[in-house]
Amino acid sequence: MADDYTVSAAAELVGVSVRTLHHYDQIGLVRPGNRSNAGYRLYSDADLRRLHRVVFYRELGLELGEIAEILADRDVDHLGRQRELLVARISHYEAMLTVIDRELAARAAGIALTPRERREVFGQDFVAHAEQARREWGDSKEFVQRQQRTATYTQDDWQRLREELAAINGKLAEAVGDGTPATDIKAMDLAEELRLHTDRWFHDCDHDTHRGLAVHYKENRRSGRNYDDMAPGLSRYVHDAIVANAERHRSTVD
Template sequence: MTDNAMDDAAGPGGMAVGAAASHAGVTVRTLHHWDAIGLVRPSGRTAGGYRLYSAADVARIHRVLIYRELGLSLDDIGGLLDAPTTDMTVPLRQQRAQLLDRISRLQTMVDAVDRLIEAAGAGILLSAEEQVAIFGQSWKPSWLADARDRWGDTAQWAQSAERAAGRTSEDWQQIADNIATLESDLAAAKRADVRPGSAEANALAERHRASIGEYFDCTHSMQVCLGRRYAADPGFTAYYDAIEPGMTAWLRDIIDANARDRGIDPDSATWS
């Protein structure tokens, strides 16, 4: 019989090393190491000199595992286990408090992941009623499902979902208010015949790009692509032209002129 086989054999007065290792969910080699460094030494030996672990030894093994789970080094664990105390429940209560704190932190992480999963599917973590209340009566909650179907596999949708997961209804209200102010300023500029490429028009184009940036990082080239879509999509055209007649084409023009001033050729701009 090999040494390991003898170690695994049951003996009177305790648990053999193989059984103790299996009970604790560690390897026999681990228990041998812990014995060598004095962390968990078996209380008994067989007549042949093989390790036997008492119930107290096995309990110490489990306490070592708890401390390891908390991230302590083996040296620190040994010091904690061997520290004198008049009340053996004190370290156990400390362990319990640390475990509860870790559970709380892990639950917070789980909740954050759940919100991210939900946001990836829904786009915005608001009910349909909340969306209309925040974004206005012209808002259609179905637009989010359409957007997910169209762009749900893109990096921009993933980035937008990640940002949405951390936003409250108050955050969305601030974003909606900023967009409403921007659209009002765009309409006023269109009525005043502000020329595309002028400083005022470029500033408005940058504000528009920043509004898109609330959802995902938007380059000037990507903004040009959005301007094209606004002009080509009847839904977008109806939306912007309802704010101010002709605003869709004018918005596309100020986006193009602003991009051109920054070295982007609108005619060859790509989603990048």
């Protein structure tokens, strides 16, 4: 309980260098609970627990500043959060693995992918960085459910998911190109397809929830595709269509 560890002992226990501990002390990320009368750093068990968390989050590529924020959150379930991050990371890498396997298959069949196709299939925007997504989505029920569901997806699932989404997005881009207004029945139907896609693949998504999410499309964040890259004004268009669709549904219910 009351045993304190010297720098080198602490460093070895968590697998970092002494210099790293000095650094963390300097920037205030992990401060030793007390010092010997000669000024030696003495780390308590509590310090070590904190340090261990820092190391864990760092392993997953978070910056020290972010880590400090996360750790500042009193009342956050670190184990649960770490688990989520890991699961997200694993599914990210599994998605990459899928791509590799597909390329290997393509190569075996004598086909080479163009850079553009590779980007398509790679979908690196798609598998967004977990912590950033967290900042956008907060601790919402939807986020958690999304994490849980996607964690179990196979390579084929991801493939199907992406294809379905691409189909809907294509039709949306076409609609905005045609000059179809976002309140047109066709646009609303596409918004409905989008909602069902989300509901099917990510998390429960009724019309009200979908309206709540619409703002994310308008702000054209990283979490999905960059809609405006597909067609100018598309991100706003999608937002408006979703809102119109949600409105339509409400009026048929009330």
